[in-house]
Amino acid sequence: MNAADGxxxxxxxxxxxxxxxxxxxxxxGLDLAVASGRICGLIGPDGAGKTTTMRIxxxxxxxxxxxARVLGRDSAREPRAVREHLGYxxxxxxxxxxxxxxxxxxxFADLFGVPASExxxxxxxxxxxxxxxxxxxxxxxxxxxxxxQKLALSCTLIHTPEVLVLDxxxxxxxxxxxxEFWRILRELAGRGLAxxxxxxxxxxxxxxxxxxxxxxxxxxxxxxxxxxxxxxPRRLLEVRGAGLPAAxxxxxxxxxxxxxxxxxxxxxHVVHDDAxxxxxxxxxxxxxxxxxxxxxxxxxxxxxxxMTAPAGGEATP
Amino acid sequence: MNRIxxxxxxxxLHILRDRRSLAVALLMPLTMVLLxxxxxxxxxxxxxxxxxxxxxxxxSRELLRAMTSSGFIVEAERLDGRDAIEAxxxxxxxxxxxxxPRGYGEDLARGGARVQILVDGAxxxxxxxxxxxxxxxxxxxxxxxxxxAGLAAPFDARTRVWFNPELVSARFxxxxxxxxxxxxxxxxxxxxxxxxxxxAGTLEQILTTPVTPAQVIVxxxxxxVALGALDCAMVLLAGKWVFxxxxxxxxxxxxxxxxxxxxxxxxxxxxxxxxSPSLRVAMMxxxxxxxxxxxxxxxxxxxxxxMPGPLQVVCRLLxxxxxxxxxxxxxxxxxxxxPLQTAALVVMAAVLLxxxxxxxxxxxE
Numbered sequence: 001m002n003a004a005d006g007x008x009x010x011x012x013x014x015x016x017x018x019x020x021x022x023x024x025x026x027x028x029g030l031d032l033a034v035a036s037g038r039i040c041g042l043i044g045p046d047g048a049g050k051t052t053t054m055r056i057x058x059x060x061x062x063x064x065x066x067x068a069r070v071l072g073r074d075s076a077r078e079p080r081a082v083r084e085h086l087g088y089x090x091x092x093x094x095x096x097x098x099x100x101x102x103x104x105x106x107x108f109a110d111l112f113g114v115p116a117s118e119x120x121x122x123x124x125x126x127x128x129x130x131x132x133x134x135x136x137x138x139x140x141x142x143x144x145x146x147x148x149q150k151l152a153l154s155c156t157l158i159h160t161p162e163v164l165v166l167d168x169x170x171x172x173x174x175x176x177x178x179x180e181f182w183r184i185l186r187e188l189a190g191r192g193l194a195x196x197x198x199x200x201x202x203x204x205x206x207x208x209x210x211x212x213x214x215x216x217x218x219x220x221x222x223x224x225x226x227x228x229x230x231x232x233p234r235r236l237l238e239v240r241g242a243g244l245p246a247a248x249x250x251x252x253x254x255x256x257x258x259x260x261x262x263x264x265x266x267x268x269h270v271v272h273d274d275a276x277x278x279x280x281x282x283x284x285x286x287x288x289x290x291x292x293x294x295x296x297x298x299x300x301x302x303x304x305x306x307m308t309a310p311a312g313g314e315a316t317p
Numbered sequence: 318m319n320r321i322x323x324x325x326x327x328x329x330l331h332i333l334r335d336r337r338s339l340a341v342a343l344l345m346p347l348t349m350v351l352l353x354x355x356x357x358x359x360x361x362x363x364x365x366x367x368x369x370x371x372x373x374x375x376x377s378r379e380l381l382r383a384m385t386s387s388g389f390i391v392e393a394e395r396l397d398g399r400d401a402i403e404a405x406x407x408x409x410x411x412x413x414x415x416x417x418p419r420g421y422g423e424d425l426a427r428g429g430a431r432v433q434i435l436v437d438g439a440x441x442x443x444x445x446x447x448x449x450x451x452x453x454x455x456x457x458x459x460x461x462x463x464x465x466a467g468l469a470a471p472f473d474a475r476t477r478v479w480f481n482p483e484l485v486s487a488r489f490x491x492x493x494x495x496x497x498x499x500x501x502x503x504x505x506x507x508x509x510x511x512x513x514x515x516x517a518g519t520l521e522q523i524l525t526t527p528v529t530p531a532q533v534i535v536x537x538x539x540x541x542v543a544l545g546a547l548d549c550a551m552v553l554l555a556g557k558w559v560f561x562x563x564x565x566x567x568x569x570x571x572x573x574x575x576x577x578x579x580x581x582x583x584x585x586x587x588x589x590x591x592x593s594p595s596l597r598v599a600m601m602x603x604x605x606x607x608x609x610x611x612x613x614x615x616x617x618x619x620x621x622x623x624m625p626g627p628l629q630v631v632c633r634l635l636x637x638x639x640x641x642x643x644x645x646x647x648x649x650x651x652x653x654x655x656p657l658q659t660a661a662l663v664v665m666a667a668v669l670l671x672x673x674x675x676x677x678x679x680x681x682e
Binding site for chain 2: 058059060080083084086088090092094095096098099103107108110111112113159
């Protein structure tokens with residue numbers, strides 16, 4: 001099913017969004033909808049238009065065309081009304097390093113106009129929730145990367161928003177903290193918040209309820225993570241082992257029609273179409289000191305395939 | 318209003334936390350008053366003049382005695398030849414030399430005697446002062462000679478300096494320091510504070526809250542206005558207590574003009590921060606646009622009247638130039654009516670503020 005269908009009550013709704021910076025077009029006609037209680041992942045490489053989209057949703061930028069609505073209000077026309085109910089966490093850690101955890105929270109509570117009585121209650125709740133309680137008096141600059149992100153998240157939650165927009169919140173955060181951070185996001189969704197999260201990590205895409213793959217300002221695929229992965233129409237052979245460089249050299253030295261090789265750190269993915277090609281690759285790599293396994297394609301494979309495919313319309317599973 | 322106070326309170330914490338900058342902001346103005354008050358002294362206290370007496374007669378000795386007893390020349394050194402003058406200048410032992418030529422006595426009796434004054438011009442401002450002093454001494458001696466001969470000079474010009482009779486430099490410098498300090502705190506520090514926040518991305522972060530850009534700016538600027546006012550008061554009081562700088566006019570009027578100048582400085586600071594891509598650029602720009610002209614071209618130390626024509630036009634375009642006229646007028650003369658300067662300052666404030674607000678709006682989109 002198309003994720004944009006049946007979401008008339010979407011907390012975030014983006015239609016026909018376009019934005020250029022002079023010559024460069026950042027977003028070229030994007031539709032998007034996120035319902036309350038759902039986490040939507042905006043996946044794509046740098047320059048895909050993720051940040052621009054998010055900034056438009058938050059009312060920081062005006063779109064050239066199209067509209068972004070948050071809880072039914074137009075972000076460009078009523079940015080302040082939108083922000084009362086929205087929490088935005090920009091890509092870079094943007095709190096004050098010389099202020100303590102408590103002072104940062106207090107400052108954002110004041111900016112959002114949270115009344116004093118509610119602020120105290122809310123602050124205690126967020127401290128508990130983020131497990132930052134023991135560090136209340138510590139300067140934000142002296143927190144670890146993961147704790148900084150949790151503090152930034154807490155600051156965007158201080159006014160009890162209904163919509164959260166997080167721009168690459170886990171970039172540069174260690175894996176343990178990343179898992180912890182996603183646990184918190186899942187809990188927030190469980191409380192009914194609508195979350196739009198961008199990430200360059202494909203493994204995080206799997207943690208979203210739905211994903212939108214963005215490339216050059218367009219959505220090139222969307223759906224649940226499984227749907228997007230399942231839309232990958234081709235066979236996949238995973239190559240691992242000590243002879244990886246040799247294997248890569250062999251495969252690039254003798255290109256075969258329709259066979260593509262992608263390197264992901266300690267492994268290669270060989271994309272191809274039929275059993276004959278599988279056998280061919282196995283024959284080429286025999287004796288190269290690598291193991292071959294047919295694997296089920298993930299989002300990453302789908303994404304790389306779609307990105308390198310000749311430009312066409314949006315692939316909708 | 319609450320949001321403005323929240324931003325101001327946060328900014329205040331920044332200032333308190335940054336001990337080094339705070340120390341600079343509080344101690345630098347005081348240090349500047351003490352240093353400038355003591356150092357930029359137009360009086361020469363230790364004038365070392367060499368004397369080369371080639372005549373050696375009674376009349377030349379009389380002349381030299383008259384010169385040394387005038388009190389202007391603190392230290393006279395007898396030289397034994399022309400070479401000694403150059404050596405004295407080169408070694409920095411002498412700032413000037415007086416040469417009494419052979420036959421001075423006879424020439425004097427005939428009328429039309431000449432003496433030569435040589436001045437080391439390496440330090441131009443000292444040289445000019447030294448030359449003036451020596452000319453004055455010669456004139457004094459001349460008058461004495463005429464009197465002795467039973468004659469009177471056809472006319473005599475007497476100078477009397479008003480408002481600053483002893484030409485105490487502190488009186489002249491302290492008003493300039495007020496301008497400099499206000500520029501430093503209000504323009505330099507504010508532009509740094511805003512650019513830093515822009516660079517760190519925190520400005521974007523707080524603009525995603527319901528706070529408006531105007532609230533952010535007013536809130537950020539308020540602590541610096543307070544700091545500027547505090548420094549201003551420190552400079553004025555230090556000038557009054559340490560150097561006896563008078564306050565002939567109204568403190569209230571002074572405060573009002575300071576406030577007007579603060580607005581101008583803030584607008585400049587905002588303009589700089591809105592146009593600067595980075596903190597380094599902002600700092601350099603603030604130094605170039607605010608501090609340097611205020612120090613050099615405002616008439617703070619160097620008289621505008623002695624600058625070349627085009628530069629004088631630049632001077633007139635500087636807010637500090639007009640502010641200084643007003644400050645000196647109020648403090649030294651007790652003046653209270655400055656139509657021209659007030660008009661200039663108000664126009665500058667309006668133009669700069671409009672530009673600052675406009676460029677800030679543009680940058681935030």
